[in-house]
Amino acid sequence: MPNILVVEDSPTMRQLIGFAIKRVPGAKVIEATDGVDALKKLSSEKIDIILADINMPIMDGLKLVSLVRGNPSYKNIPVIMITTEGAEEDKNKALAIGANAYLTKPIQTQELMKLVNSFIL
């Protein structure tokens, strides 16, 4: 029963990602609208994987990843970035901070599922 935290400010994307995640057997989707909200959810729920956008209000995805990696309780949680930023330097920056994988929008649900399964199974 993996708990998947989806950190996205766009309700459309949250719904689309949630739609795809439903196909992971027993997966539970926990939604957060920004980095601060995600940290709250991390402290109250056991999270197995984080799917985070980069451009978000209040706290962006990169800041969230650096805080997650700096916290001994969360540092081993896999993080997949899902963003519109398609430049190579953006990808390298996210991976250097500690993201495990980088997906660009518009997402292909098969690709997302493959990636999520690779961290869960």
Place this chain on the structure above:
Amino acid sequence: MEKEPSISKKADEFLQIFKRGEEFTKDLIKENERLRFRIAQLEESVEQAGNEEKTRLYEDKIKILEDELVSILDRYRKTEEENKDFASKYVDVETENNMLANLYVASYQLHSTLDFNEVLRIVMEIIINLIGAEKFTIFLMDEKTNELVPVASEGLPLGEMPKAKMGEGTIGKVAREGESYFLKDLSSTSTSKVDPASPIVCIPLKIKEHVIGVISIYSIFVQKTTFSNIDYELFNLLAGHAATAIFSSRLYTQSERKLTTIQSFLDLLKEKPRR
């Protein structure tokens, strides 16, 4: 003297008997050898007959196995072909599934609110996240002036976007004719410089045949090189559903405003007699 010849005669007789016995024994030995040879011959022929039978049996078995092998290889080839067919169908189904999920989510979100600004935000979210547009503007028709007025913009300052006249330029023509416009070669488009009059995609927002606005896209994200089937489906969905959602939310907002005004007016009328 008479005894000597009889002894000699007896000795001769004995010698003859002994010789006959010797000859008989020699015959017996010969016969014995002949029979042994014959037995050996017979044993060999019996053994050969057995081997031939076995060989025939083995050959039959080999033939049956070879036939089975051909049949199994044939089935294996057919199964491989079926597998390839299933794999290809699986990819098609997954693509279809992805497309339907996108359309469902887009449609669900578009009709989830009656707030005009919220609807505009959702339309923009769909264009950014599901289509992958980087710079675009949403124009709505001003029925009084017959002009397309920019109401929302991404990646471009809204204030700098000019109005478009009905029938003039790409945007105006799309609004007049109600047909989508797609630039054929996307590779030549520049993401840095944008000409408001030269979009790469222009989608009319239509309620039946009545155009209420236009979505004008100027550039797409670097990771997106071309439009796929799902993008065209989303453009079609936006043309119809976004138009309905924008139109109804605008009417709702206007009616809400009017209702509030009327309510305030009625409250005022009710209060007057007391004074």
